[in-house]
Amino acid sequence: MAPGDKHQKKDVEAALKRAEKAGLKVTRKQNRHNWGFILCCPCDADIAVYCTPRSAGDLARDIDRFTRRHTNCA
Numbered sequence: 001m002a003p004g005d006k007h008q009k010k011d012v013e014a015a016l017k018r019a020e021k022a023g024l025k026v027t028r029k030q031n032r033h034n035w036g037f038i039l040c041c042p043c044d045a046d047i048a049v050y051c052t053p054r055s056a057g058d059l060a061r062d063i064d065r066f067t068r069r070h071t072n073c074a
């Protein structure tokens with residue numbers, strides 16, 4: 001992830017860091033609702049990362065769940 005591409009919610013940013021460390025591909029691709037997405041290359045699964053989640057804690061938890069599920073794919 002390039003510098004300056006941080007997510008504005010620090011809970012979400014921390015979860016993105018954990019996903020990246022686990023070998024998942026964090027992609028910044030901003031459009032109206034999304035900040036970007038996380039991709040698990042081996043199984044082609046992805047999860048959307050919203051810009052302004054209703055609850056940053058919930059989104060961070062969803063990201064962590066995705067990360068755990070796909071940690072062993074790579």
Ligand SMILES: [Zn+2]
Pocket residue numbers: 040041042043044045069070073074
């Ligand atoms: Zn996977």
